[in-house]
Amino acid sequence: MDIVVRPKILVVGAGFAGVGCVRRLERKLGSDEADVALVTPVSYQLYLPLLPQVASGVLTPQSIAVSLRRSRKYRTRIIPGGAIGVDPKAKVCVVRKITGEIVNERYDHIVLAPGSVTRTFDIPGLTDNARGMKTLAEAAFLRDHVISQLDLADASQDEAERAARLQFVVVGGGYAGTETAACLRRLTQNAVKRYPRLDPKLIKWHLIDIAPKLMPELGDKLGRSAQEILRKRGIDISLGVSIAKAGPDEVTFTDGRVIPTHTLIWTAGVAASPLMATLGAETVKGRLAVSSEMSLPGHDGVFALGDAAAVPDEAKDTEGAVCPPTAQHAMRQGKHVADNVIASLRGQRMTPYVHNDLGLVVDLGGLDAVSKPLGFELRGLPAQVVARGYHWSALRTNVAKVRVATNWALNAVAGHDFVATGLLSRSSAKLRDFEHTGAYLTPEQIRERTANG
Ligand SMILES: Cc1cc2nc3c(=O)[nH]c(=O)nc-3n(C[C@H](O)[C@H](O)[C@H](O)COP(=O)(O)OP(=O)(O)OC[C@H]3O[C@@H](n4cnc5c(N)ncnc54)[C@H](O)[C@@H]3O)c2cc1C
Numbered sequence: 001m002d003i004v005v006r007p008k009i010l011v012v013g014a015g016f017a018g019v020g021c022v023r024r025l026e027r028k029l030g031s032d033e034a035d036v037a038l039v040t041p042v043s044y045q046l047y048l049p050l051l052p053q054v055a056s057g058v059l060t061p062q063s064i065a066v067s068l069r070r071s072r073k074y075r076t077r078i079i080p081g082g083a084i085g086v087d088p089k090a091k092v093c094v095v096r097k098i099t100g101e102i103v104n105e106r107y108d109h110i111v112l113a114p115g116s117v118t119r120t121f122d123i124p125g126l127t128d129n130a131r132g133m134k135t136l137a138e139a140a141f142l143r144d145h146v147i148s149q150l151d152l153a154d155a156s157q158d159e160a161e162r163a164a165r166l167q168f169v170v171v172g173g174g175y176a177g178t179e180t181a182a183c184l185r186r187l188t189q190n191a192v193k194r195y196p197r198l199d200p201k202l203i204k205w206h207l208i209d210i211a212p213k214l215m216p217e218l219g220d221k222l223g224r225s226a227q228e229i230l231r232k233r234g235i236d237i238s239l240g241v242s243i244a245k246a247g248p249d250e251v252t253f254t255d256g257r258v259i260p261t262h263t264l265i266w267t268a269g270v271a272a273s274p275l276m277a278t279l280g281a282e283t284v285k286g287r288l289a290v291s292s293e294m295s296l297p298g299h300d301g302v303f304a305l306g307d308a309a310a311v312p313d314e315a316k317d318t319e320g321a322v323c324p325p326t327a328q329h330a331m332r333q334g335k336h337v338a339d340n341v342i343a344s345l346r347g348q349r350m351t352p353y354v355h356n357d358l359g360l361v362v363d364l365g366g367l368d369a370v371s372k373p374l375g376f377e378l379r380g381l382p383a384q385v386v387a388r389g390y391h392w393s394a395l396r397t398n399v400a401k402v403r404v405a406t407n408w409a410l411n412a413v414a415g416h417d418f419v420a421t422g423l424l425s426r427s428s429a430k431l432r433d434f435e436h437t438g439a440y441l442t443p444e445q446i447r448e449r450t451a452n453g
Contacts, residue, residue, distance in 0.1 A: 004032075006033065006034050006035050007033075007035070007345060008034065008037065008108050008109075009025065009034050009035070009037070009107065009109045009111065010037050010038075010039065010093055010105055010110045011025075011036065011037070011038045011110075011111045011113065012038075012039045012086075012093065012110065012111065012112050012113060012114050013039070013040065013112070013113035013114040013115055013273075013308070014042070014045050015048075015113060015114075015306060015307075016045070016048075016306065016330035016331045017305045017306030017307075017308075017330040017331070017334040018038065018040070018111070018113035018114075018334065019045045019334065020330070020332070020333070020334020020335050021111050021113065021305075021334040021335070022036060022076050022334075022338075023071060024334070025342070026071070026073040026076060027073055028338065028339070029342055029345075031075065034108075034345060035077070036075070036077070037077040037079055038076050038078050038079065039079045039082070039095055039105070040068070040080070040081075041080065041081060042065075043067065043068050043069065043080070044067055044068060045068060046065060046066075046135070047064040047066060047394075048134075049175075050064045050404070051133060051134075051139045051176075052139075052183045053363070054136065054139040054140065054143065055133065055140075055142045055143050055146075055180060055183065056143065056184050056186060056365065057143050057147075057416050058407060058408070058411045058416070059403075059404060059407045059408075060407060061136050061139070063407050064136070064395075064404070066395060066396050066400045067397065070397045079095060079105065080097060080098045081095045081097035081098050082095065082096055082114075083095050083275055084096050084275070084278070084439055084440050084441050085275070085278040085440060085441035085442075085443075085445065085446035085449075086110065086112070086275065086278055086302075087443075087449075087450045088110075088279055088281070088299040088302050089299075090447075090450040092104045092107075092446075092450045093110060094441060094449055094450075096439065102449075104450065107301070108301055109303065109341050109344065110302055110303065111305070111337055111338075111341065112276070112302070112305075112308060112309070113304070113305055113306045113334065114275045114276075114308050115306055115307045115308055116270035116271060116272055116273060116307035116325060117134070117274065117435045117437055118132045118134050118266065118267075118269075118271075118431060118435060119268060119270050119271040123242075123243050123244070123246065124245040125246035125247050126246050126266065127432040128431075129246040129248055129264055130171075130265070130430065130431045131145070131263070131264065131266065131430060131431065132265075132431050132435070133176055133265060133267050135435070142184075142265065143420075144421055144422070146168070147187075147418050147419070148420050149166065149168075149263060150166075150188065150191055150192065150198065152165050153165035153166050154195045154197055160260065162198075162202065163202055164249055164250070165262055166188075166202045167203075167205075167206070167259055167261040168203075168205045168206070168261060168263040168265070169205075169206045169259055169261050169263065169264050169265065170184075170205070170206065170208070170265045170267065171208055171209070171243055171264070171265065171266050171267065171268050172266065172268040172269065173208075173209030173215060173237075173239070174215060175215060175362050176267040177207065178214055178215060178230070179362060179363060180267060181205055181207040181235055181265075182229070182230055182233065182365050183363075183365040185205045185230075185233050186416070187416050187418065188203050188205070189203070189234070190416045190418075191418040203234075204234075204236060205234065206235070206237075206238065206259060207235050207236070207237050207238075208237075208238040208241045208253065209238075209242075209268070210240065210241065210254075210268075211240075212239050212240055214226060214227055215360075215362065217360055218360060218362070218370060218372060219372070219377070221377060222370050222372060222377045222379070225370055225379050226362060226364065229368050229370075230364070233364075233368075238253070238255070241253050241254055242268075243264070248262070249262055251264050266431060270307060271285075271286050272285070272286040272287040272307060272309075273307075273308045274440045275308070275440060277440070278440055278441055278442070278443055278446060279296075279302075279443070281296055281298075283310070284322060285310070287309050287310035287322070288304040288310065289309075290303070290309050290310065290311055291352075292311065292312045292352035292353055292354075293350040294311055294333060294337045294340060294353060303340065303341060305330065305337050306330035307325040307330065311329070311333060312352075314354040315355060315356045315357070323353075327394075329355060332353070336351075336353045337353075339351070359372040359376075361383070362387065363384065363391075368384065369383040369384035369386075370383050371383040371387050371390075373386050373390075391404075392404060
């Protein structure tokens with residue numbers, strides 16, 4: 001009997017880009033045309049734009065962790081682990097399974113979509129003392145941590161300790177930092193009503209950014225509106241300022257101010273996954289330099305997209321422009337790259353990725369939001385309807401849609417839930433502990449592994 005060997009497509013990363021690609025492959029590719037495998041450390045797709053709402057307790061963690069196995073056409077082999085290196089010449093991806101076992105996965109086509117990691121700088125004490133906002137665990141930890149600060153301040157007899165526990169610093173004025181500060185400020189504002197011994201005036205949130213503007217993508221008028229909402233909510237905004245050093249109980253700003261605090265949240269940008277450097281190919285600020293078809297020049301069968309890749313932005317006239325790292329692009333690139341992989345399998349022509357930006361939505365919690373759909377500037381309730389409507393419709397499964405809608409409704413009726421679960425409080429949840437940036441191999445280590453079979 002002849003054994004039929006089908007081409008193998010290996011997708012790395014189950015985020016917006018990876019899942020978009022896998023679902024399209026499952027739909028469009030005949031089961032006898034190719035085998036599809038997906039390398040992912042978790043069995044869900046995280047809907048990252050709603051992460052600040054998990055950190056503030058508006059949504060439960062499960063509501064934005066969309067199951068990979070809930071799909072009518074689901075037939076992909078899921079490999080539980082993380083890719084730690086790729087040898088594009090040998091066509092091998094080295095995977096560390098969640099058990100710690102390291103295996104070589106051979107492929108004919110590889111689609112690299114491992115996203116990004118939190119970008120850090122060489123600031124003394126930063127990775128040991130800051131908390132990130134990039135994973136579900138970080139958001140859940142943060143929620144517990146903030147509520148615990150209120151509990152500890154309430155119990156303390158020491159005025160200085162109480163003041164330090166009630167100060168919070170968020171670094172990064174992009175949408176992640178702005179939404180996080182806005183949503184968590186609302187949480188503490190509402191929670192403090194249940195702590196009659198605490199003076200609400202002692203709660204201080206600082207949002208700082210080295211740039212001169214918050215979310216410059218919003219434009220001047222809408223950016224100012226967002227800033228006004230945050231200021232009215234009592235958030236102290238400092239622009240042109242960063243962190244000089246971070247300690248366990250105080251943070252020093254570059255303008256010389258020393259803030260006593262136990263909470264430093266770091267959302268100052270992202271950098272492409274370290275996996276991209278293992279290929280030894282050209283990168284643009286760490287993102288793998290691919291063509292507008294999202295394939296890697298000079299390497300057969302390698303595709304990359306999403307936050308991890310510098311995909312030329314064909315919708316812009318500017319030479320050298322690349323697509324920004326947003327969910328909007330990653331989702332669409334996922335579908336498009338699947339079409340190109342299929343075209344390449346069938347010997348057809350691949351097409352370039354072109355997408356005109358649809359705008360931006362920023363949910364500041366409650367009825368406050370600013371949105372810019374298709375260039376129209378919206379504020380308040382209309383902006384919030386657009387923001388939540390957009391996110392809700394972008395959730396991939398009906399179960400996730402129902403969970404999120406129910407949580408929003410419950411929050412509107414019953415207010416914030418401020419119970420620290422305690423399940424997470426023993427672990428430190430600092431930047432150093434998440435994202436596993438030290439796990440990757442060097443190109444030499446990968447070649448050594450693939451040469452030895
Ligand atoms: C708090 C926050 C708010 C945001 N808000 C918005 C917003 O409002 N609008 C917007 O457009 N964008 C927003 N973004 C950005 C957006 O989420 C990203 O641009 C988008 O997720 C990128 O998609 P991706 O598929 O490239 O990566 P991701 O969605 O990050 O997915 C990458 C996946 O790869 C996995 N992975 C990582 N390393 C490996 C490895 N070595 N091996 C295997 N798997 C791996 C990860 O676990 C993850 O599942 C926000 C981001 C954050 C953090």
